[in-house]
Amino acid sequence: MTLTQSSKKTSGFSWKVLILPVSVFLVVAFSLGPILWQFLTSVKTNEAIVAIPNVYFPSFDQLTLNHYIELFARRPFLRYIFNSAFVAFTSTLLCLGFGAPAAYALARLKIPGRQLILTGVLIVTLFPYILLFLGLLELVKALNLGNNYLALIVPYTAINLPLTILVMRSFFQQLPKDLEDSAKVDGYGTVGMLLKIVLPMTLPALVTTGILTFIFSWNEFIFALTFITVEEMKTLPVAAAQLGGASIFEIPYGTIAAATVLGTVPLVVLVLFFQRKIVQGLTAGAVKG
Amino acid sequence: MSGSNIRDRQRLTGWVLVTPALLILLLVYAYPIGRAFWLSLFTQNLGTELEAVFSGLSNYARIWGDGAFWNSIVNTTIFTVVALVLELVFGMAIALVLDRSFRGRGTVRTIAIIPWALPTAIMALAWTWIFNDRYGVLNDILMRLGLIDTGINWLGNPTLAMVSVIVADVWKTTSFVSILLLAGLQSIPQDLYEAHAIEGATPWQSFRQITLPLLMPQILIASLFRFAQSFGVFDLIQVMTGGGPAGATEMVSLYIYSTVRRYLDFGYGAALVVVTFLILIAVVAFTFYLLEKVRKSAGVDI
Numbered sequence: 001m002t003l004t005q006s007s008k009k010t011s012g013f014s015w016k017v018l019i020l021p022v023s024v025f026l027v028v029a030f031s032l033g034p035i036l037w038q039f040l041t042s043v044k045t046n047e048a049i050v051a052i053p054n055v056y057f058p059s060f061d062q063l064t065l066n067h068y069i070e071l072f073a074r075r076p077f078l079r080y081i082f083n084s085a086f087v088a089f090t091s092t093l094l095c096l097g098f099g100a101p102a103a104y105a106l107a108r109l110k111i112p113g114r115q116l117i118l119t120g121v122l123i124v125t126l127f128p129y130i131l132l133f134l135g136l137l138e139l140v141k142a143l144n145l146g147n148n149y150l151a152l153i154v155p156y157t158a159i160n161l162p163l164t165i166l167v168m169r170s171f172f173q174q175l176p177k178d179l180e181d182s183a184k185v186d187g188y189g190t191v192g193m194l195l196k197i198v199l200p201m202t203l204p205a206l207v208t209t210g211i212l213t214f215i216f217s218w219n220e221f222i223f224a225l226t227f228i229t230v231e232e233m234k235t236l237p238v239a240a241a242q243l244g245g246a247s248i249f250e251i252p253y254g255t256i257a258a259a260t261v262l263g264t265v266p267l268v269v270l271v272l273f274f275q276r277k278i279v280q281g282l283t284a285g286a287v288k289g
Numbered sequence: 290m291s292g293s294n295i296r297d298r299q300r301l302t303g304w305v306l307v308t309p310a311l312l313i314l315l316l317v318y319a320y321p322i323g324r325a326f327w328l329s330l331f332t333q334n335l336g337t338e339l340e341a342v343f344s345g346l347s348n349y350a351r352i353w354g355d356g357a358f359w360n361s362i363v364n365t366t367i368f369t370v371v372a373l374v375l376e377l378v379f380g381m382a383i384a385l386v387l388d389r390s391f392r393g394r395g396t397v398r399t400i401a402i403i404p405w406a407l408p409t410a411i412m413a414l415a416w417t418w419i420f421n422d423r424y425g426v427l428n429d430i431l432m433r434l435g436l437i438d439t440g441i442n443w444l445g446n447p448t449l450a451m452v453s454v455i456v457a458d459v460w461k462t463t464s465f466v467s468i469l470l471l472a473g474l475q476s477i478p479q480d481l482y483e484a485h486a487i488e489g490a491t492p493w494q495s496f497r498q499i500t501l502p503l504l505m506p507q508i509l510i511a512s513l514f515r516f517a518q519s520f521g522v523f524d525l526i527q528v529m530t531g532g533g534p535a536g537a538t539e540m541v542s543l544y545i546y547s548t549v550r551r552y553l554d555f556g557y558g559a560a561l562v563v564v565t566f567l568i569l570i571a572v573v574a575f576t577f578y579l580l581e582k583v584r585k586s587a588g589v590d591i
Contacts, residue, residue: 023386024397029401034460035407037426038415044314052408071570102310109303110296117307124318126513126573128521130542132567134328134549134558135321158317161310190302219408222542226550237410253424255590256414263411271406276404282465283472 035264042067042257049253067258076232077239077262084236085266087149088217091156095213095256096206098157099164104194106165108180109171118169125162125285129222140227151227154236156220160213163285167212170284171205173197208281212276215267303484322566328559335553360536361544362568368455368540369519373458375513377508387467388474397469405464413528416457420444420529447537450530454538458525460472462518466511473507474500495525505583513576520569541565 041049042057048062055062071077071240106114137156145151175198183193224235234242240259243252271278329348331341352358387398404412419427420443428440443453477500485495501508523542526532532539532547545565549558 018392020386020389023382024436027383027386028400030460031404034412034415034419035403037419041418050424052424052429053433054424054426061536076420098313101306105303105306109299109306111300111303111307115429117311121314123573124314126517126569127322127566127571128523128542130521130523130545131325131562131569132317132321132589134555137325137549138316138324138555139316139320154313158313158582161314163494165310180494182444212413215406219410221408221410221527224544225527237408237524240414241410241524250345253418253421257418260411264407266500267406267408268403271403275402276459278402279398281497282468287562 019131028274035070035268036261038257038264041194042254044254046254064254067252067254068262070252070255071258071262075239075243077259079182079232080234080236083149084218085234087152087156087235088214090119090149091153091160091217092213094153094157095160095164096210099161099209100168100202100206101194102161103165103168104172104198107169108177109190119199121162125166126139128154129220133222133226136223137226145227147228147230147233149233152220152223155223156213156217160216163212163216163281164209166203167281167285171202175201207274208277208284211270211277212281215278218267225260238264271284310571325559325562325566328556329351329563331556331559333554333556335369339553339555340535341556344556348557349564352560352564357536358544359539361518361539361541364451364536364538365520365540365542366453367451368458368522368538369516370578372455372458372462372519373512373515375455376463376466379459379463380470380511383463383467384470384474387471401467402464404461405468409461409524410528412461413457413525416453416460417444417529421451444530445534447534450534450538454526454529457520457529460517461525462515469507469511470504473504479502506580509576509580509583513573513580516572516576517569520565520572 040056043063044055044058045062045064045066048058096157105111106118106152111117132155140146140151177199179197183197188196218235219237221236221237221241224238225241228234228238231255236259240256240263243259328341330343330345330346332344333339333341359518383401387394388399391397399427419425422428422440422442422445425440425443427443428437431437432440435504441449443449481499482495485499488500523546526538526540526543527546530538541561545558545561548554548561
């Protein structure tokens with residue numbers, strides 16, 4: 001009697017204990033599954049890739065690095081990576097350079113129309129890029145900026161400015177105001193105080209927004225697809241998406257998989273290092289704005 | 290006298306700091322949208338040899354009778370609503386899991402963000418491969434489980450193609466929703482739950498009566514962002530199906546894109562941009578209204 005009761009209790013208990021580990025496992029499998037499958041595909045020989053039933057974990061003689069070699073030897077993949085990195089990095093710097101001062105002014109200084117500007121900034125974060133691409137296409141043509149990095153750098157700076165302004169503004173609002181007051185007593189002007197006192201304290205917040213800006217710029221697709229048509233200036237997402245192969249009968253699955261791995265690795269590394277900052281930035285930008 | 294001087298200088302500095310950012314925003318956001326309104330009153334296509342010819346509201350009359358456009362609106366709405374609901378459900382589930390304490394929680398939280406950070410166009414390639422009819426891993430798993438005998442042509446069937454792009458979108462963006470919801474969960478004081486439990490409430494009741502109402506602002510904000518992004522979805526569809534098969538996954542953004550890029554119909558494309566913009570603004574305004582209401586009622590209740 002006591003035995004059955006206690007065994008009943010433990011069996012009921014053990015089920016509940018399983019819920020959390022199983023759900024944690026599901027979250028991990030859900031998040032990593034597609035990426036892992038892509039990685040496994042990228043290191044398999046073509047024969048293993050098209051084997052039916054599928055080869056999940058390739059044996060030693062089914063392993064190859066040929067798909068990666070193909071990307072660098074027969075296509076300008078290093079160039080694509082450089083293009084993506086250059087465009088993303090430059091627009092991040094510009095975005096912080098223009099966005100942080102604006103955020104400071106909107107947080108601290110009394111400017112007429114401040115509320116209007118903030119509402120505008122908040123609303124444009126919701127505009128999908130398709131609404132902008134026609135007007136920008138005309139501008140790019142009129143200014144003869146097609147196949148010029150500026151055709152990407154300027155829009156990328158702009159599309160990240162709203163988030164930068166919102167995140168940085170909420171950061172400046174949390175800075176103690178005494179600090180700036182005492183700097184003013186010490187004879188600093190607004191700009192001098194910004195550069196010498198506020199900016200150094202702001203570095204962590206700049207890193208936070210900078211990472212988000214970099215990610216959004218690296219991932220952008222529609223402008224990069226439209227404004228850049230020369231092969232050696234394409235960014236990585238566009239170049240990867242266009243790896244169609246010579247004919248539809250011969251889709252280079254392995255090469256595509258290798259390209260997707262290369263396109264995702266930098267971002268995975270960023271997430272691993274800056275998880276906390278990304279979460280901070282996203283919640284500050286979305287919730288506090 | 291000197292007080293007003295200081296205020297003037299502060300104002301001037303403020304404007305100097307704000308203006309560069311404002312100019313860039315006006316150039317990249319305000320100009321294209323304003324330009325679309327203006328250009329929508331003109332016909333500018335191959336028929337007019339790409340000259341802009343004033344044609345009043347004729348572009349809008351054409352939209353009214355354009356079955357392909359309304360089809361894309363219907364597709365986009367289905368895509369957006371289904372994806373949004375699934376993202377909220379999964380996002381909430383993941384946030385609840387990540388809110389528990391367990392060993393390695395930091396690592397799992399990091400992993401859960403990864404899908405959000407990856408380029409959509411590139412992950413669309415990955416999902417195309419997963420859904421591949423001959424060698425795709427999804428068909429392989431289903432066959433091993435004995436659920437199907439032959440591979441399903443996921444991206445070749447109109448309904449299944451829609452299902453596939455929704456699955457890919459949910460995978461990609463659920464992490465964004467769960468990040469926002471997790472932040473909201475962490476701000477709910479624990480004693481609320483303890484008091485509730487003492488009163489004899491079950492976990493489900495606590496979820497319904499405490500978590501959901503207090504999380505409403507985050508849920509609405511996440512929905513707002515996700516709605517706007519889904520409604521303009523481009524990369525994912527362009528890479529996975531190109532709008533096919535037979536227009537089954539043709540979204541508004543793809544329709545606008547091909548109107549402008551393939552058919553060079555600039556005036557009509559501009560009118561499509563305007564209509565899409567107005568629909569979006571209407572929904573956003575409605576959500577803001579709801580958000581305001583929720584915030585007010587939360588302020589009164591607590």
